[in-house]
Amino acid sequence: LAVEKDAELGAREWFVSAPGKVILFGEHAVVHGVTAIAASVDLRCYGLATPRRDHRVSVHFHDIEHFSCEWDTASLPWNSVIPAVSGKEYQDLDQNLVDALLQGPLRQIPDAQRHARVASLAFLYLYMTLSKGDKRPAFDFSTRATLPVGAGLGSSASFSACAATAILLIHQRVSIPELPTPSNPATEVNRWAFISEKILHGNPSGVDNSVAVYGGALGYTRPGFIRKSGMEPILGFKSLKFLLTNSKVPRDTKKLVAGVGEKMTNEPELVNGILEAIQTITDEARRVLADPEITRETLLQALSALINENHGHLVTLGVSHPSLELIRSRTADPYGLSTKLTGAGGGGCAVTLLPDDFKPEDLQKLVDELIRENFEPYITSVGGSGMGIL
Ligand code: MEV
Structure with missing residues (x-):
């Protein structure tokens, strides 16, 4: 039955997950170029992306205000998407698209559900910027977390990593053999998870999404400051x-x-x-x-x-x-x-x-x-x- 369904839809269902994190040293300072030490925790966010037969895309957050919303893919503000220029697409948020989403498909979401609104914004932003040409896959994306939300344990980054992974897979922008390993940090998933974090947090350092994607324990220094940037695995953490x-x-x-x-x-x-x-x-x-x-x-x-x-x-x-x-x-x-x-x-x-x-x-x-x-x-x-x- 599963095989039949996949063949019919031309796509399969993806179940993704990513851990939260604990920062042991260097939070806040890491935003300003200082090295932070952070590790994944065994609490996670889970996401299920299921292809649909119609032309709609939906999100459901079990843990953020029990929020659900769906949109006709044709009603999304495609005119506001600036075609991604290779290499540039990761750097800055396209504010035009952010505004068009807030004033269009997300306009009806009340202020009481602002966390769901911003998470939906990140989701739709990734979905639209990752669509190439007329490829606009229809699917449901449903998430649930064992992490406390908004408590400093990286729930937004683990959501960002799940959303980026699921959308990249659905758009066939990555396939499983290309998925990241700690020795290959320049990966699609982490870059797009960082874009989602920018939507959720304004000026993130990138440490949370990096831990959500790579796991383990990392020394993380943000690029763009005087110190040598990058990630270095920290051993000896697991036994603590x-x-x-x-x-x-x-x-x-x-x-x-x-x-x-x-x-x-x-x-x-x-x-x-x-x-x-x-x-x-x-x-x-x-x-x-x-x-x-x-x-x-x-x-x-x-x-x-x-x-x-x-x-x-x-x-x-x-x-x-x-x-x-x-x-x-x-x-x-x-x-x-x-x-x-x-x-x-x-x-x-x-x-x-x-x-x-x-x-x-x-x-x-x-x-x-x-x-x-x-x-x-x-x-x-x-x-x-x-x-x-x-
Ligand atoms: C948030 O988990 C940690 C901060 O350092 C912000 C960031 O690194 O993006 C406060």
């Missing part, structure tokens, strides 16, 4: 254990990133000093993680100190929140653990490093306490696989 705690305080990554940008304009000396200090932290973290001679105890002590130091700088940048400070103090006293905010801050999640000898009964006690305070703790493994396809 973390507790992630969602404060459940909603926040807006775009605004928080813009706020740090403004602070940089108003207080350049202060912010540049912090950026330098955070680069030193990530350099030191990479050094200790790569040191074959270091004892486990020294490694964990060094990382704990760097976590506290990095958090202090994020506080000065103005992106912490009382809920995150409360999580920090609960984990510090009496457990002696090091915690920092992770991602954009302003609420969202905190990450706590768990030493090897941290007793399971203490962890259970801590988790119970955090739940009692109305926080949402996750014990997660990090550094697992990136984007996947079925």
Whole structure:
């Protein structure tokens, strides 16, 4: 039956997934050219792209406002799509197309569903810019995440990676053998996931989508600044254990990133000093993680100190929140653990490093306490696989 269906539609169904991420060092600073260290978490976004027999395309988000919408492909603003010039198509957002989508097919979506609107915008933008000539495949795209949405764990990047993968496959712009490996970073999927992130976040560094696509743990430096840009796999991360705690305080990554940008304009000396200090932290973290001679105890002590130091700088940048400070103090006293905010801050999640000898009964006690305070703790493994396809 499946074979018959495929043959009839000239296309097949794709099931894609991509992980969220935790940034251990360097969030915000990475937007301004500092190296960040981030790893995939075992919470993911899943997407199912199913070909249709008519001329319509639809999206459904189980986790973003339970939103569904569908459009006749002929009604989309095709006149606003500037034909992609090879190599240029990845760089800037085509604002014309963004405006045409917001004023046309997305106009009816109420403000209460703004997260769904912006995710639909990213989806339609990729769908249209990736269409070549008259090829306008009809399909449904449905997503669901085990990640908390909007909590600093990269839910938007994992959605972006899923949408980019599914649309590239549906448009036959990539085939499975060409899909990325960490040694081949210049891939279609990551570039288009970055475009989607630009729509969702304004000025993303690219670290979130890179982790969503490649998985594992990465040292990531954004292109366009004085330091050598690129991605470097970080080994030795997989054996580390973390507790992630969602404060459940909603926040807006775009605004928080813009706020740090403004602070940089108003207080350049202060912010540049912090950026330098955070680069030193990530350099030191990479050094200790790569040191074959270091004892486990020294490694964990060094990382704990760097976590506290990095958090202090994020506080000065103005992106912490009382809920995150409360999580920090609960984990510090009496457990002696090091915690920092992770991602954009302003609420969202905190990450706590768990030493090897941290007793399971203490962890259970801590988790119970955090739940009692109305926080949402996750014990997660990090550094697992990136984007996947079925
Ligand atoms: C968001 O997960 C991390 C930030 O550094 C923004 C970015 O890197 O795009 C705050």
